[in-house]
Each structure stands twice: as C-alpha cells, then as structure tokens.
Amino acid sequence: MTQLQEVSVDQIKHLVSERALQGETVLLNMGPQHPSTHGVLRLLLELDGEIVVNCIPDVGYLHTGIEKNMEAKTYAQAEVMTDRLDYLNTTGNNLAYSMAIEKLVGLDVPVRAQAIRVILVELQRIASHLIWLGTTGLDVAAMSTFLYCFRERESIMDILEMCSGQRMMTTYIRPGGLWRDVPVEFEAAVRAFIKMFPRRVDEYEALLTRNPLFLDRTLGIGKITAEQALNFGMTGPPLRATGVNWDLRKARPYCGYEQYDFVVPTRTEGDVYARYIVRIEELRQSLRIVEQAMDKLPLGPVRSNNHKFVPPPRSEIGISMEALIHHFKLWTEGYLPPKGSIYSAVESPRGELGFFIVSDGGPKPYRVHVRTPSFDNLQALPLMAKGVLVADLVAIIGSVDIVLGDVDR
C-alpha cells in the first residue's frame, strides 16, 4: 500500500499561476472526501481570498481497472461489470454494451424487446436526473428536494426490481434482447408512475425554478460558449444548454426512438441555470417517451432467435438437441464474434456513452474502451470555474453532473 505523499508546489508549478509561487494566493485541497464533490474527486484550488483563481482536478481515486478486467472475462461475464461504470445509469450502460455487441455480431433484436428497453432506459434517465436534482438542491442548501427526489426514485427502483430482481445493477438488457419477459404487474406499476409523476415535477419546479435564492446562486454562474464546449468534447445536457442541438436519440436513432415523438430541450446561455432548465425539461420528455412506448408495446418474443449468440429458452432445452448444444457451448466457452473493431454510442443522461470493442475472434474481448461522458465534461471545469467564489464552484460541479465511476472507470 502506498504511503500518502505530500505534493510540493514544485510538482504542480506548471499548472498554478505566478502568484501562488510568491505566496500571494493560497493553495487549498478540496479533498477526495468532501460532501459536495459528488464522489471521490480531488480539486486543488488556488484561492485569492474567496475567489478561485485556478482549479486543478485530480482524478483516479476510483479507478477500477474495468477495461483490463473485461479482457479476462467472456463477453457475457463482462456485461456484469458495465453496470458499475456509471452507477446512476445502470440500464443505460447495459444497453450501450448490448448494442455494441449486436453491431459487432450483426444480431437482430425483436420489437417488443426494443420497446421495453426504451421504457427501462428512459425510467433510468428519470431516476438519474432525480438524483442530480436532489444532490444539487442539497449543494445549494435546498434540502427538501433531496427527500422528495429519493421518494420518486423508490417507485422506479420498485419497477426495476420487479423486472430483474435487483434495484440497481440489473444486467437485464443483454445482447439479443432482454433476460426475460416483464412480469404481469409491470404495466400497472408503470402506468401508476406515469400518472403520478407530472405533478411531482411541477412541485420541484415550484420549489426551485423561480425561487430568488436559487436564481441568485445559479444565474450567470459558470458560463461556457458552444465553441468552447465542443472543443472540450462536452456532450449531453451541458452541451445542449449552450445552444447546440445534439442528441444521439434524434441524430442517430437506435432501439426504435424514431417512432416516438419528443422534443430535445436546448437553451443558449450555457450557465448553471440553463443546465437546470434543460434537465427539468428532459424529465418531462422522458415521461412522454415512456407513455408512448407503453401505449405502443407490441407483443412477441423478447430474445433473438440466433442461438449461436443468445441463449435458448429454458423450456426448449429438455426437448431440442440443438438448444442443449447451444446452451452448453454458450455456458462453457462463450460466443465467438467475428474479428474486427466497432464503436457504438448511446445517449446517457450525462452525454455520449460509447463502447469501442476490439475482437480477435475469441470468446473474450481483446480490448474494450468505454467512452464515458463525464471524463470529457469534467475537463471543462477549470474554464468554467475561473473567477468564481468557492460557493459557486460547488454549484458548478453539481450542474455538470459528473459521476466518478464514469470518470475513472
């Protein structure tokens, strides 16, 4: 185990301004354990009184080596690790991985599975934005939103648990479709949620949107222009709050998104308040998508028929020899995709989540690279944080909505 090392100013001399070396400004460590950094993010702040002159993020405190660990597991076992990347958007991670495998192999997905995937991913988007709203409210001292948001989230967790047995790390969306069909109580639960939720969003808006205290803390803070945001590789709500209308669900529709009618909210100011408005509006639009998908839910199978890659149903194993052989092969060795490499991306609540998989024809992936949105979104933080007060810095970090599991993998 390594000992804690004291970082002297020499090591970061090239990153701090001249005034720090002369002792005019203070170097403060906003450490890995901090209530407002949303995880283990370490920030080195150079402060002139209360104003932040420079902000140097130090990441890597949650590095899990997922990319290397996936190389040692078969494709089916590696999916379990994808849940743990961005742990607020677990079904979205599963969807991104499954879509990458389907693109690599050339699998088809039945329409019922696509519709249920859309429902679960949009519910997960709502849950992720609710946690963002709760913790952002906590950062700017609006404590009651935290409790309300977690109450709504419990309904969504109940729905996920009903489908897959697990509240968070579901691994329900698998390459070729879903693990199994949804139970009979699913429809009633989702419809109850759809009925209850719009009034709750109105409650949150009534608490925060025109609250002069909230406006004081968020209007005009942490501005970034569209060009700067694109240069930093930002995607997702922070980019849409600067005016760029880029959403992978509309630009490159996947999973049947083209049949649903929804609006992608954008604003032009690019500050903390704009990002707040974009995400609140996304809550409503996601609910619209869930409602339309629930109305149009087609009947049919939920798994692809290609049993070289997708396990056959358990009922067939007793009666069909081919099913038994496929099952045996898939469970002992795993499936063998063709050689090659692909990149496939979906829209997560934070931005563009992409998987780059290199296959050498064997049962284990040769290299998996995950393009996580928070890694690039966080790089713009020093630019947004120049010249603000420390209290505003907390609001800015909250508005970028980073998840350290995404940044560090």
Added chain:
Amino acid sequence: MQTELEPIVQVLKNAFDIEVSEFRGDVRLQTSSDKIVSLCQKMRDELGFTLLSTMTAIDLGIFKDPRFNVLYQFTSVTANLSLGILVDVPAVDPSLPTITGVFKNAVWRERELWDLFGIKFEGHPDLRRIMMPDDWHGHPLRKDHPLGYEEPQFTFNYKEIDSRKPYAKE
C-alpha cells in the same frame, strides 16, 4: 459508406496519404504519426468535425511491430458524421505528437494513454499519471502487465490465504 462521407474521404485522400477501411459501417482512415496534427487541424477547421469523441489505444501484442494502434474518433455535430483515424505507434520508445493545441479534451486523454499504455506525447503541457498513483511502476493496460488478481478464498484454501492476507490492526 454514407454518401456524405465520400467527398470528405476523397479530400483527405488527396491531401494526405491515407488508407481507408470499413467494418460494419465504421469508416477508419490509416495514417502516419507525423501527419496527425495537420490532419486534425484540417478536420476541425475545414471539414466541420468539431468534436473529438474519444482517443484510445490498442496493444497489438508484445512481439508485434508496430505495437500500438491509436484511434482518434471524430464527430461532426452539424453534418451528423463520424470518422475514425488510426495511427501506428512502434514498440520501442512509443511517442506521438500532441493534438492539445487543436482539441482541448486531448489533454486528459493523452495523459490517460501515457499512464495506461506508456505512449509519450511530445509537446504535451502536463504529462503525468492520471489514473494510477504517482509512484506506480508499469503501464497497466499493456498486455505484459499482469491483471493482478488474487486467488479467491474457498473453504479448502481458507486457512492458507488467511495467514498471508495482511489485516489491519488498529
């Protein structure tokens, strides 16, 4: 290949010497390391690829030469196009010129490649480790770096592993 992408690939083929490959709809252009900065500059300024989606590397094997393949994935937000550039990096003293002047998110991406693969980037303003602790030896995502796993403790080997596992006392 998409029809909008063809003139762009043609322009790049005339300006630089590249090879085109395609697999399941992903278009990749192979080029050499000395042309990468001007290629990125052209992609951003003239051809409208303003978003560097990701930058990653593949270790092709310990005895292969070139050892690494570095992939730059570009996205054009206005024209909704996607293009990848592949660069070969040799095994001995692997290094590439930096593109931090063109795309700002390359700062951390190149630091990550230095940390996990050992590929140096000339001209990078701040090349130090980002994911691993500062005193770590080795580059984890290389194929010759071990996974570092520990043996699972079952009932038959419980006592042996228990005696060697370091437990903290107070």
Added chain:
Amino acid sequence: MGVEEKLGNLGVVTTTLESVMNWSRTRAMWPMLFGLACCAIEMMAAEGAHYDMSRFGMELMRPSPRQSDLMIVAGRVSRKMAPVLRRLYDQMPDPKWVIAMGDCASCGGVFNNYAIVPGVDEVVPVDVYVAGCPPRPEALIHGILVLYDKVNQQKIKLPAVTVR
C-alpha cells in the same frame, strides 16, 4: 439484569454504567460521509424518507472525521484511495467503528485486479461486513443493528495505570 430485579432500586453497579454508556453510544451514532461509489447511492436511499435511518440515531452524516464515530465504507477502494482512507480513519476520535458496506469493501467484490484493494479490512479494522452488490437499504440497516448489538456487549476497560 438479575441484581437490579432482586434488589430493587439499590445503588449503582458497574454493569449499569456500562449499559448506560453503550446505550448512549448506540442511540446517537453519527456516521461519516464516506460514500465512494454505487453503495453510496443505496446509503443515501437508506437516509431518505422511505427507509429512514434517522430513527436509529443517524440523523446527520458528518463530513468531518473529527465529528463522527462511525465510518461506513460504501464502495470500492482503489489503491490510490487507500492511504486517504487510512488517514481519515486515524483522524476519527475513539470510540470508532467501521462498517464495510457492500461486496467491494468486504472482499473486493466483482473486481479482482491491480487497481482495487481486495477488502477494506487490509486498511482499517472492520467491525461489521454487509454483503450485497449493492446491499439493499434494509440490509444496511440490519448491519447497523448488528453493530448496535456488538456495541451493547462492550465492557468498560479500566486503564492499565491507576493514578494515585
């Protein structure tokens, strides 16, 4: 138990002081905010209104280690984070307890590689291990009640040196 019942309200015995001390420790144990990864979200859900943890005395979570007496290590501990964890543990005043929440903190969990410390008991001594990936809020509350049982059985240790 027996002495008080038989003799009624006669004086104070050492056992009563112990149980009073342990009772007061369990009724207001303040956990330190040490949520690292996914288990932190379930810890926050346990704090929320549905599975209320403040009925067990954990109304506030103190971010400062100097003001807390329980450290719930929720999430995976990487090798870069381990010295920080030890330093925070050392900064907590006695009496202090540690709950290793989740599989990653107990034994390394799903991950078995170079970057994760396999089990946080290599870094700090752990009192209660809560299994699950992530454990349900009810499982965490059960772990806390098990810790309370453990605290209720602690005895007062007289100091080694008596001062005259």
